[in-house]
Amino acid sequence: MMDLIGWMEATFGAHIEWKQVVLIGMTPLFLVGFAIEWQVMRKRGGRRQFYWKDILTNVxxxxxxxxxxxxxxxxxxxxAVFWFWCHRFFTIPINxxxxxxxxxxxxxxYYWFHRCSHRVRWFWTAHVVHHSGEHMNMSTAMRQSMLYPITGWWLFFMPLVLLGVHPAVVFILYACDLVYQFFIHTESVGKLHPVLEYIFDTPSNHRAHHGRNDCYIDKNYGGVLIVFDRLFGTYVEEQEAVDYGIKRQVYSHNLLTLNFHEFIDMWKDVGKPGKPTERLKHIWGPxxxxxxPGVAAQSQLHNADS
Known part of the structure; x- marks a missing residue:
């Protein structure tokens, strides 16, 4: 692997975005998977999850x-990633x-990045795009936000780079994690063997993650594995029918609206009168x-009296 990485970096430069290289390269396989899923669901009479305007929006x-x-x-x-690599503590061999x-x-x-993406509003402003779809099919995996590199998803993986894992290796393996996740965004596969359901993030486990049902909110953060959810108490089994979407649903197919509505709302909340700590909590809070209730109004009254 390192020989290939070295050749690519020598040819195209040191700052290759390896995650996107892998994801773009896997696009034909994604399209084949989606076509198979559509055929399977069509034969079952389950085309209700294939709303074509929604699919085009996802793409x-x-x-x-x-x-x-x-x-x-x-x-x-x-x-920035190269800076972390230059300041690494060790150099871990790849074998x-x-x-x-x-x-x-x-x-x-990834588990902690995904968990923070649900529990810290700064990161949620990007991740909300992925959860705003009300239909579940493999194209939902493509429903991603332009804000991710701005909000800093990559920072969660820098501890590995500092420890001495080459950034290309980190991001290629992360891309493999995302490739796997593409195929679990589906209703075409039911529950698997209990052993597989216990270890892996299966279609069933991931459907529950996408539910806005109260019992499913902020659960099943794993990418390929579900074991960290079991370890840290965030696992839930898919039982009741999943209602897809978000609590404050945004009804739009406009790319700008979908990408920025929560980011704009966050800063509007920060801008409302009040104590600085309460205002800033709209960024780092859930x-x-x-x-x-009444804090903003009291602050406005105080300012008026002053």
């Missing part, structure tokens, strides 16, 4: 996300003995955080 969101992430990587993220532990470490980092 456009995925394309704009990839292009913008490549741009930001060239302008900033690539250099048959280290590859699996590194993948488990990448999965661990998405559902609201100030104590």
């Amino acid at each position: 456009n969101l995925g394309g704009s996300y990839q292009l913008f992430e490549l741009l930001v990587h060239v302008l900033f993220v690539g250099a 048959a003995w280290t590859l699996l532990p590194i993948f488990l470490a990448v999965e661990f980092c 998405p559902e955080y609201e100030r104590t």
Whole structure:
């Protein structure tokens, strides 16, 4: 692997966005998977999850996300990641003995990135795009936000780079994690063997993650594995029918609206009168955080009296 990475970097430069290289390269396989899923669901009479305007929106969101992430990587993220690599503590070799532990470490980092994307509003402003779809099919995996490189998804993986794992290896393995996740965004596969359901993030486990049912909110953060959810108490089994979408549903197919509505709302909340700590909590607090009723009004009254 390192020989290929070295050749690519020597040919195209050191700051290659490896995650997008893998994802773009896998596009034909994604299209085949989606076509098979559509045929399976059509034969079962389950085409209700294939709303074509929604699918087109997903494709456009995925394309704009990839292009913008490549741009930001060239302008900033690539250099930032290289800085971490230059300040690494060790250099971990890549071989048959280290590859699996590194993948488990990448999965661990992804779990915390995904969990923070639900529980910290700053990160939720990007991740909300993925959850705003009300239909579940493989194209939903393409429903991604342009804000991801701005909000800093890549920071969650920098501890591995500092420890000495080459950034290309980290992001290629993360891309493999995302490739797997593409195929679990589906209703065409029911529950699998209990052992598989216990270890892996299966279609059933991931459907529950996308539910806005109260019992499913903020559960099942794993990418390939579901074991960290079981370890940290965020696992839920799919039982009742899943209602897809978000609590404050945005009814739009406009790419700008979908990408920026929550980001704009967050800053509007920050801008409302009040104590600085309460205002800033709209950034680092959970998405559902609201100030104590009357605080803003009391602040406005105080300012008027002054």
